Amino acid sequence: MSASRIVKKKKYAYLVISLLSCLVLIPATAGATEPNIGQRGEEGCKYEWWGISRPDLNPNGNYSYYVKKETYNHDDPEHDPNIPKIKDVIGWHNTNNNKPGYDTSANSHMVTIGGNVNLRNVYGGYSSNGSACNNVAIVNSGIISGNVAGGYAHATATANGNKVFIYGGQFTGDADKTAVSGGQGKIANKNMVVVYGGSFANEISGGVIMNSGGSATDNTVIIAGNFSGTPGLYGGNVGDSTYTNYDIVTGNTLYLSGANSATKVQNFETINIGKILNDQGNPVNVTAKWGTPVLKMTGTGLEENKTTVEALKKAKIDASVLTFENLEAIANGDVMNLLECTNTGTINATLLATTTAKQEYTVTPVTGMTINAAFQGRLALTDTALTCTAENKATKLSFGDVEWKNSGALLNHATTLSTISFSEASVDTSNINFTNINNLAAGKKMTLVNDFLATGEAYTGTITGTKYKVGTSLEGKGEASLTDADGDGKADDLVFTALTQTAQAQTHNAVMGAEVGMAALSMGNDFIGTATEGLALAANTGSDGISSFAKAGGAAIQQETGSHVNVHTWNAILGIGHQNKKKSGTFEYGAFFEYGTGNYTTYADNNMRGDGSTRYTGGGLLAKYTMKNNVYVEGSLRGGSIHDDARNVMSDGMGNPYSYDTNAPYFGFHIGVGREFEMNNGHSLDVYGKYFFNRKNGVSFEAGGHYDLDAVTSSILCVGARYKVKHDKWNFYGGLAYEHELNGKATGTADDIPIRAAETKGGSIRAELGATMLPHDGSPWKIDLNVSGFAGKKQGFSGGVSVTWMF
Numbered sequence: 001m002s003a004s005r006i007v008k009k010k011k012y013a014y015l016v017i018s019l020l021s022c023l024v025l026i027p028a029t030a031g032a033t034e035p036n037i038g039q040r041g042e043e044g045c046k047y048e049w050w051g052i053s054r055p056d057l058n059p060n061g062n063y064s065y066y067v068k069k070e071t072y073n074h075d076d077p078e079h080d081p082n083i084p085k086i087k088d089v090i091g092w093h094n095t096n097n098n099k100p101g102y103d104t105s106a107n108s109h110m111v112t113i114g115g116n117v118n119l120r121n122v123y124g125g126y127s128s129n130g131s132a133c134n135n136v137a138i139v140n141s142g143i144i145s146g147n148v149a150g151g152y153a154h155a156t157a158t159a160n161g162n163k164v165f166i167y168g169g170q171f172t173g174d175a176d177k178t179a180v181s182g183g184q185g186k187i188a189n190k191n192m193v194v195v196y197g198g199s200f201a202n203e204i205s206g207g208v209i210m211n212s213g214g215s216a217t218d219n220t221v222i223i224a225g226n227f228s229g230t231p232g233l234y235g236g237n238v239g240d241s242t243y244t245n246y247d248i249v250t251g252n253t254l255y256l257s258g259a260n261s262a263t264k265v266q267n268f269e270t271i272n273i274g275k276i277l278n279d280q281g282n283p284v285n286v287t288a289k290w291g292t293p294v295l296k297m298t299g300t301g302l303e304e305n306k307t308t309v310e311a312l313k314k315a316k317i318d319a320s321v322l323t324f325e326n327l328e329a330i331a332n333g334d335v336m337n338l339l340e341c342t343n344t345g346t347i348n349a350t351l352l353a354t355t356t357a358k359q360e361y362t363v364t365p366v367t368g369m370t371i372n373a374a375f376q377g378r379l380a381l382t383d384t385a386l387t388c389t390a391e392n393k394a395t396k397l398s399f400g401d402v403e404w405k406n407s408g409a410l411l412n413h414a415t416t417l418s419t420i421s422f423s424e425a426s427v428d429t430s431n432i433n434f435t436n437i438n439n440l441a442a443g444k445k446m447t448l449v450n451d452f453l454a455t456g457e458a459y460t461g462t463i464t465g466t467k468y469k470v471g472t473s474l475e476g477k478g479e480a481s482l483t484d485a486d487g488d489g490k491a492d493d494l495v496f497t498a499l500t501q502t503a504q505a506q507t508h509n510a511v512m513g514a515e516v517g518m519a520a521l522s523m524g525n526d527f528i529g530t531a532t533e534g535l536a537l538a539a540n541t542g543s544d545g546i547s548s549f550a551k552a553g554g555a556a557i558q559q560e561t562g563s564h565v566n567v568h569t570w571n572a573i574l575g576i577g578h579q580n581k582k583k584s585g586t587f588e589y590g591a592f593f594e595y596g597t598g599n600y601t602t603y604a605d606n607n608m609r610g611d612g613s614t615r616y617t618g619g620g621l622l623a624k625y626t627m628k629n630n631v632y633v634e635g636s637l638r639g640g641s642i643h644d645d646a647r648n649v650m651s652d653g654m655g656n657p658y659s660y661d662t663n664a665p666y667f668g669f670h671i672g673v674g675r676e677f678e679m680n681n682g683h684s685l686d687v688y689g690k691y692f693f694n695r696k697n698g699v700s701f702e703a704g705g706h707y708d709l710d711a712v713t714s715s716i717l718c719v720g721a722r723y724k725v726k727h728d729k730w731n732f733y734g735g736l737a738y739e740h741e742l743n744g745k746a747t748g749t750a751d752d753i754p755i756r757a758a759e760t761k762g763g764s765i766r767a768e769l770g771a772t773m774l775p776h777d778g779s780p781w782k783i784d785l786n787v788s789g790f791a792g793k794k795q796g797f798s799g800g801v802s803v804t805w806m807f
Helices: 505-536
Strands: 014-018 023-027 050-052 063-065 088-090 110-113 121-127 136-139 148-153 163-166 178-185 192-195 203-209 220-223 232-238 253-256 260-266 270-273 275-277 283-285 295-302 315-318 335-341 349-351 359-366 369-381 385-399 401-403 409-412 426-428 433-435 445-450 467-470 474-483 493-498 546-560 564-581 585-603 609-627 631-651 657-678 684-696 699-702 706-709 712-726 730-741 748-750 762-773 781-792 794-806
Touching: 088 110, 110 121, 121 136, 136 148, 148 163, 163 178, 178 192, 192 203, 203 220, 220 232, 220 275, 232 253, 253 275, 270 275, 349 369, 359 409, 505 546, 505 564, 505 585, 505 609, 505 631, 505 657, 505 684, 505 706, 505 712, 505 748, 505 794, 546 585, 546 781, 585 631, 631 684, 657 699
Parallel strands: 050 063, 088 121, 110 136, 121 148, 136 163, 148 178, 163 192, 178 203, 192 220, 203 232, 220 253, 232 260, 253 270, 260 295, 270 315, 295 335, 315 349, 385 426, 401 433, 409 445, 433 467
Antiparallel strands: 014 023, 275 283, 335 385, 359 369, 369 385, 445 493, 467 474, 474 493, 546 564, 546 794, 564 585, 585 609, 609 631, 631 657, 657 684, 684 712, 699 706, 706 748, 712 730, 730 762, 762 781, 781 794
């Protein structure tokens, strides 16, 4: 075997042949036995069994050469130097000389070609008399002067279900001969050819019949990329023009994509533009480039099919799923050729649909403007072209955060997106929110779109939106309309006009936030009153006249403000005082430190919610004078700083949230008068009247607009009574009071426009219960526990614990 060499390979091995830099990858079948020359192999196996045609050595015969090395090189000294260069590469080859078994079928084989090769023919499977079905031939590169076929079955045999994949290479055969085909035989059905690239000088066919009475049907040719050259494209073809009684049209399908040329197209029942089949046979949509034909026909064009069935003479073209790229660059009304004849050819076909796929898309040409548009092509056939007319129309123009312009336009349609027609678009300004402006007086105008309509167009859309916003602060009524803004004599400019101006409803949250700080200070009123009382009690005073007092507590209150705000607070006070006794009465005085914190939620009438937190820190002085008849007068001074941290209490027209922080000083005072009446059994009744005054200074801040909040003043008058039950170690008390807010109004402006005020003016009733553990010889501590409930303008509960230590 000087001309052959057989080497054992392992199970599941892959055999690689390098033929003049040609890489061929063929999976070896597990458990297969090696054939001898002339031996019939198993159908479907992937033997590395190559036929090598050598007509130069023996014109009357074919010789087979079997190689079982991973690498084959003609320069290898182990091989006969007289062996010529390989001309044909065949995945499976059976000829008359390979007896016995020359009529064996060549089914289910595969061959892959690549590298810098120069070959004559490439077959996935080749059989002289048997079938050649379900074979695969793959060409990546090289020069091939003859045929490439998935399966070749000569004369009376069948070549069905074969596949050819062309990724590159040069196919240089005669122009009137088939260069690439899925299958060749008397019956050549259900074959597939997929072309991704390459250069062609001849024909591409789905199937080729090799005898009269044959059929080449249900074949598929897929142009999946761009190639060079002008081959003929055939669904079915004939090996000899003398054949008769055949069907080479039924079920044949052509899939077109890319931008290619062909001499002619024939024998397809259906031609698809805009979709192809992938390697698994599943449909995949592909986009086309506007202005570039998918296929130019340089010869006789799209010919009538060679068939005796009248309905199949003209191919049916389906471009109903065709889509295009870069839609905003396609001018409305523009026309292009999808198919065109560049010579004397004609198009003999019918259309399955008159429109391409409808493509909806969105463009944002400038900040604050969104264009929803739709593209669709109108299809029409002429004798020489399949034309597509662009319909590129906006369906909706929406406006959001728009920078105000005193001159010019937000969008100049004549220079930006003039390809898209606005004539049928709806215009929506209901969410328009102007920026870069603090005040929008009634009658002020801005051009949104210049040259909204093209020459000759009439507007048939609708314009909606009757309001506008400026940041978080202002809003008003306004509308857009088509007017002559640029003075060209045509009402073709989209202009927005402000009609009224007010503060936005949400600005009320800012003044409600100001009320929260006052609510926290008002809860501190009770602590100051308790501290004044606590330092004055004889039970709280040590032998040296000095006493201390501390109280901490919390509250959950709903405060009516015109809307309402929910406040959760924690307050604390720490005081120290001294008592002086005189003949006329007792005088107590002291100093205190106070702290309060809380969080809140505001609820405006428009169901808008805001959240934030507040805290205050301060101190003051207090005093109380009690006469011999138990009539007393008390008072205090306080001052400090209050901080408000508001989060997401406002948003602009596009829903962007805004927050702010403020700090402001506060001061206040209170005066009170009362009398404690002694009752039987040591019990007592305390009747009192008190007045509390607090004031928080105004603040300014930026939060999507400029806000100036005025100072807030609280004036509360409180009258009530408390009944005390006294025991040796514990005292108990209960009380009822009425308090009335005389002011409590919070006002301000947003960008110089008044904000709807918040007001706490009104009355509330407070009921309280408490218990006091008295100090004794074993302990200097006095502890007071109390709880209060509120109804009326202020609703909720509060509670606290106070501690006093006598020195």
